[in-house]
Amino acid sequence: MGRYLARRLLLLLPVALGITIVAFFLLRLIPGDPAVIMLDNRATAENVARLRHQLGLDRPLSVQYLLFLRNIVTGQLGDSLVYRSAVLPIIAGHLPVTLFLAVYAIVLAAILAIPLGIWAALRKNRAPDHAIRLGVLVSLATPSYWIAIVFLLVFSIHLRWFPVGGYGETFVDHLRHLFLPAMTIAISLSPILVRTLRHNILEVLRQDYVRTARAKGLRGGVVFVRHVLRNSLVSTVSVLGVYLGFLVGGAVVTETVYAIPGTGYLLIKSTFGRDYPMVQGLTLTFATLVILVNLLTDLTYAFLDPRVRYE
Amino acid sequence: MRRPGRSYSLLFAACLVVGLVGISLTPGSSAPKTGGKVRMSLADSDVTSFDPIVPFDNMSIWTMLHVYDQLVRVGKDGRSVEPDAADTWKVSQDGKTWTFHIRNGIKFSDGSPLTAADAAFSLKRAVSKDSNFADSFGLFEDAAAPDASTLVVTLKKPWASFLAYASLYTASIVPEKLVNAQGKDFWEKPVGSGPYVLTEWIKNDHLTLKRNPGYWQKPYPYLDELRFDVLTDDNTRMLKLRSGELDIATNVPPNQVEALRKTKGLAVELFPQLRFDFVYYNHGKKPFDDLRVRQALNYALDRPAMLKAVMFGYGKVAASMLPPMLYWNDQLKPYAHDVAKAKALMKEAGYANGFSTEILVVAGDNQASQIATILKDAYREIGIDVKVTLLEAGAIRARRKVSDFDMIKGYYTSDVIDPDELIAFGIDAAGGAVAKWMNFKNEHLSTLAAAANSEMNAKKRETMIHEVQKIAYDQAAVIPLFYADNRTAIWDHVKDFSQLPTANYRLWEAWVSK
Numbered sequence: 001m002g003r004y005l006a007r008r009l010l011l012l013l014p015v016a017l018g019i020t021i022v023a024f025f026l027l028r029l030i031p032g033d034p035a036v037i038m039l040d041n042r043a044t045a046e047n048v049a050r051l052r053h054q055l056g057l058d059r060p061l062s063v064q065y066l067l068f069l070r071n072i073v074t075g076q077l078g079d080s081l082v083y084r085s086a087v088l089p090i091i092a093g094h095l096p097v098t099l100f101l102a103v104y105a106i107v108l109a110a111i112l113a114i115p116l117g118i119w120a121a122l123r124k125n126r127a128p129d130h131a132i133r134l135g136v137l138v139s140l141a142t143p144s145y146w147i148a149i150v151f152l153l154v155f156s157i158h159l160r161w162f163p164v165g166g167y168g169e170t171f172v173d174h175l176r177h178l179f180l181p182a183m184t185i186a187i188s189l190s191p192i193l194v195r196t197l198r199h200n201i202l203e204v205l206r207q208d209y210v211r212t213a214r215a216k217g218l219r220g221g222v223v224f225v226r227h228v229l230r231n232s233l234v235s236t237v238s239v240l241g242v243y244l245g246f247l248v249g250g251a252v253v254t255e256t257v258y259a260i261p262g263t264g265y266l267l268i269k270s271t272f273g274r275d276y277p278m279v280q281g282l283t284l285t286f287a288t289l290v291i292l293v294n295l296l297t298d299l300t301y302a303f304l305d306p307r308v309r310y311e
Numbered sequence: 312m313r314r315p316g317r318s319y320s321l322l323f324a325a326c327l328v329v330g331l332v333g334i335s336l337t338p339g340s341s342a343p344k345t346g347g348k349v350r351m352s353l354a355d356s357d358v359t360s361f362d363p364i365v366p367f368d369n370m371s372i373w374t375m376l377h378v379y380d381q382l383v384r385v386g387k388d389g390r391s392v393e394p395d396a397a398d399t400w401k402v403s404q405d406g407k408t409w410t411f412h413i414r415n416g417i418k419f420s421d422g423s424p425l426t427a428a429d430a431a432f433s434l435k436r437a438v439s440k441d442s443n444f445a446d447s448f449g450l451f452e453d454a455a456a457p458d459a460s461t462l463v464v465t466l467k468k469p470w471a472s473f474l475a476y477a478s479l480y481t482a483s484i485v486p487e488k489l490v491n492a493q494g495k496d497f498w499e500k501p502v503g504s505g506p507y508v509l510t511e512w513i514k515n516d517h518l519t520l521k522r523n524p525g526y527w528q529k530p531y532p533y534l535d536e537l538r539f540d541v542l543t544d545d546n547t548r549m550l551k552l553r554s555g556e557l558d559i560a561t562n563v564p565p566n567q568v569e570a571l572r573k574t575k576g577l578a579v580e581l582f583p584q585l586r587f588d589f590v591y592y593n594h595g596k597k598p599f600d601d602l603r604v605r606q607a608l609n610y611a612l613d614r615p616a617m618l619k620a621v622m623f624g625y626g627k628v629a630a631s632m633l634p635p636m637l638y639w640n641d642q643l644k645p646y647a648h649d650v651a652k653a654k655a656l657m658k659e660a661g662y663a664n665g666f667s668t669e670i671l672v673v674a675g676d677n678q679a680s681q682i683a684t685i686l687k688d689a690y691r692e693i694g695i696d697v698k699v700t701l702l703e704a705g706a707i708r709a710r711r712k713v714s715d716f717d718m719i720k721g722y723y724t725s726d727v728i729d730p731d732e733l734i735a736f737g738i739d740a741a742g743g744a745v746a747k748w749m750n751f752k753n754e755h756l757s758t759l760a761a762a763a764n765s766e767m768n769a770k771k772r773e774t775m776i777h778e779v780q781k782i783a784y785d786q787a788a789v790i791p792l793f794y795a796d797n798r799t800a801i802w803d804h805v806k807d808f809s810q811l812p813t814a815n816y817r818l819w820e821a822w823v824s825k
Contacts, residue, residue, distance in 0.1 A: 032705040085499065165551065
């Protein structure tokens with residue numbers, strides 16, 4: 001296990017280097033000069049030249065890339081072009097919000113999806129199953145920004161149950177402020193979970209060991225919880241890991257509509273402003289998160305499925 | 312039996328008393344109240360910097376104007392400047408030396424006195440090579456502080472709009488000692504002498520400003536706290552307003568104004584601003600080098616209809632290349648919508664069969680796209696086939712740089728009340744911006760603009776600036792479209808909020824009734 005972990009962590013290095021290259025050069029392929037965007041209608045040739053010099057954008061690309069690498073090695077991510085102050089504290093300030101939102105969304109998605117998935121599987125090809133599967137299709141096809149706006153109109157403007165956006169100060173505040181956004185993401189995420197879970201349950205129900213367990217005279221509920229559900233959840237959890245990227249993507253849209261001060265909102269703003277160091281920093285952060293969560297998912301297997309061994 | 316007259320007079324007296332009591336108890340009466348807070352949106356972006364010589368974005372500029380004082384500031388009429396950190400000033404006979412008296416007892420928010428030395432230091436920063444606005448102060452020579460309350464500014468030559476530029480955010484007065492001691496860190500927690508003090512800045516989310524109890528102008532500010540929320544998404548901003556989480560929402564989308572006005576307790580105010588929207592063409596290229604073609608393009612357009620379609624009518628159709636401001640030429644009338652005349656001009660110019668052309672529009676700018684579509688339809692009537700090309704701003708700039716364009720949608724706004732900034736930016740090729748990009752060079756106009764800049768007699772200067780506008784108009788230098796109003800939604804418990812034509816607001820004058 002220890003050796004496995006060490007190898008996985010070591011493998012992170014080339015992946016991280018690859019990510020820096022993609023983050024750095026792909027970003028610069030997007031047309032648009034940060035100086036021109038900042039200057040807007042004051043973008044005279046002199047202003048652009050001066051600002052480019054102030055921001056260090058007039059240096060060769062290779063030099064800029066090496067500076068970026070040096071910054072990473074020294075544990076910094078450079079200065080934001082827009083704010084002209086260090087990127088890292090700004091990202092660190094926004095990250096907890098997105099993580100809170102992601103975890104909240106997963107919890108809500110699980111609360112929605114697990115009962116529905118189980119119910120659909122147990123009532124296969126009957127009315128509840130058809131209804132759930134139709135619901136899954138509809139919610140998959142509904143764009144999350146639309147859900148967000150409908151939620152806001154109904155629950156924030158008409159009923160006034162929840163604030164329109166923001167993050168709040170205390171934990172209870174966070175739960176209240178982020179409920180609609182988390183629900184928005186959960187609604188996009190849960191269909192995937194429902195489908196996977198339904199499929200897995202049906203698969204496991206056909207396994208010999210389930211029949212054996214039943215034959216041993218175990219009660220139906222015990223068989224279902226201990227043998228069927230536990231085994232079905234293994235692959236569902238791995239799907240969640242894969243969909244972390246999706247969660248981050250969902251957070252970008254959701255955070256923008258709800259004006260939540262998370263990394264997704266920051267990413268959108270920074271990309272529009274071509275704030276290269278900020279976008280690079282965020283890309284690295286997201287990539288690291290995805291890698292870590294995937295690692296964590298692999299480790300969770302061991303907990304859920306004792307047959308999984310790490311060599 | 313009592314005489315009826317007496318009972319009437321008693322009744323009258325009773326009514327009077329009840330009436331007077333009623334008036335004095337009526338909520339929302341005009342006496343401003345101190346205290347409370349206001350939440351307002353930042354609609355374009357976050358504030359990016361509190362260093363006066365750095366940012367170009369209005370959010371930074373308008374917020375900074377609440378934290379710092381300048382020597383003078385824009386008056387409420389938007390046509391004059393009024394005393395700020397300097398209470399009096401005089402200019403020498405030759406127009407080259409300005410002497411300011413710094414207000415007695417004025418202090419920075421940390422309690423230290425604001426001196427003429429701080430003002431001199433700040434002006435010198437504004438013209439230094441690090442300043443992004445050094446070219447706005449091209450005629451500045453030096454600033455000296457012979458004593459703590461006297462500031463002497465010398466100019467290279469007489470400069471008529473100097474006072475207007477002295478009110479620019481770039482010329483904000485900062486404490487010399489602290490700036491030198493703290494370096495870059497100072498701008499994260501700036502100290503100024505303005506009505507408010509920055510107390511919190513969560514990047515990309517919100518800023519909080521608290522009242523400066525030592526502010527020089529009593530009884531301002533009324534509000535204890537201002538909170539600015541970064542809300543760039545139009546829908547979110549309007550939802551936050553409707554849910555009551557915002558007291559003031561800026562930049563209301565024109566198509567939502569009517570709906571918001573129907574909400575009880577909400578008003579949407581229209582504030583004229585110094586903004587000009589236009590389409591410019593490449594004078595250096597056929598057929599735009601021909602005045603008749605340019606005139607035809609102007610006559611073929613139905614401006615009132617465009618204003619209604621794009622801005623829902625919230626603005627005025629344009630004639631002059633300057634928005635209504637100081638020395639604005641109100642004699643110029645917008646080109647009439649006259650298709651027959653446009654066709655005749657095209658024929659006269661030898662383009663009876665029209666021609667094909669292209670307009671460049673910044674991708675994502677919906678308003679510009681709408682305008683381009685309207686132009687396309689209008690010009691089809693006179694035989695011109697317009698191709699609308701959406702490009703990223705940098706790509707447009709690259710093509711403009713090598714003069715590879717036919718038409719581009721543009722706009723500009725002014726930060727100062729004096730037309731000098733916009734003449735240089737828009738009309739005079741010597742200014743190196745719009746006029747130069749579109750190859751519109753007119754020597755008489757450039758000579759007039761330069762002369763106007765050092766003409767200290769206001770009447771003579773007005774005549775010159777009127778003439779500059781008329782030349783541009785007669786030459787059909789651009790296709791003027793409209794002067795759009797600023798649309799701001801305000802809940803009725805917020806009183807005395809207004810936006811100046813320079814589009815900044817004076818929140819120290821606003822107060823809340825609840």
